[in-house]
Amino acid sequence: MIHPSINVSKANTFEEISNTLKNDIFFISFKHSVKEKLQKLKFDPKDKIYVQFINIFREYCYEAEINVEKQKKLLLENFIKEQKLIRFGSCITLKHVATGKYLTSCNVRYKTGSGRRIVFASQTLSKPNSLWIILGFDQKNENNPIIYGKSKVNFINKGVNESIFISDYYKSPSTGNWEESDSTNNDDICIKSKEIINIRNMNENFILRSHEFHFTFENETYQEIGGHKGRVDENDKWCIELFESE
Template sequence: MNNYFSSEFYKKTKNVNSVNELIKEFEEITVTESNLIKDESIIALKHIATGKYLSSTENLHYTTGSKFQLIFAGSPVPDPNSLWKIEFGKELATYNNTFIKLQHVKSSNKFLGIYYYDYFRSPSNNHTEVSCNDINYVSNRNYWVENWKFNHVEFLRSHDIQFTIGNDTFQEVVCHNERLGGNDEWCIELIKQHVWTIDD
């Protein structure tokens, strides 16, 4: 992050003519830098059309398909079940060149993904089931995909279709490779920025 900050500061202050301009540029850069999503930051993904957050609950599993940990569009306010640690292994993510992983904060080492060997179907329609799984315990690691790319060929979708497990009702989240629409738009919200240290 220091390289980014230094580079931006240099570019913006190259033609500064006064101390006031220098202070203004410094303030703008620090505000921008404080809003950047860095590797290992805590985020929430808000579904634009419904206003609900991508959520999971440890020990709550699909009763069909993979039987892995359930993914759903939950509360309209962020809560502990909707927090994810974003991982991409470098200073900053770039739109078209970065694979990301989303680790569910409340679950033990579980990541958002799809099991593409069987392409398990979602409970309510024929789209691919999205689940949360511990990558160390997937029976065939070659078929579990937890790496997402910003310009990926499969996309997260949520819609008003609901399904039940026991007495609880959930708004479905699926993965698809069809034409994009309003049900495919998500907003990344920065909850807590990771602070890099000398040991990172």
């Protein structure tokens, strides 16, 4: 039954009636609401019930009157977006959210403390020193598994081929935080590219932090990276992103 508010008296064919109904403001609003649902619909790689996702996707497309070509594009974009997951073996960057600088290492060594190569926050993305390879803590990376929020991992710097760690013995040169992890912490979910994470070491629970404090080695100034045991705040947030070679 057609609602009395919709005037179809001038329609002579079924197609004209259909077009009149489709041009009604309530139907247009309905289509917009379905399109919003479609935009929020996300493919979960952990969910093996792909048929359910496809059925819901097709239902929304039908209700929103989306043609086949547009459906293909939306479906492909959804799969590609959700497949950008961080995995063992991934090459990534770690960008400090508060300062916008990249976690970086180089061949300069600490003059005191551990004597290891320094880790600092760089204004620019320096290849390969700002690139990190994720390896499993036990060095086993069979089948390229997905990284979860509480995964224990090693970040291996691509430039100097050393892993990052937060010392529980040596202090950082500027603020006296712990000198410079082995695990990410972002609840028990898949970690996707461009997600915000915290990084902490496995044993003492020191959290990786940066800030606007600097230290100087050999006439070069570096933004300090350190570990702390205090409350997590904005200085402890890092944006992890897959690095895709140009």
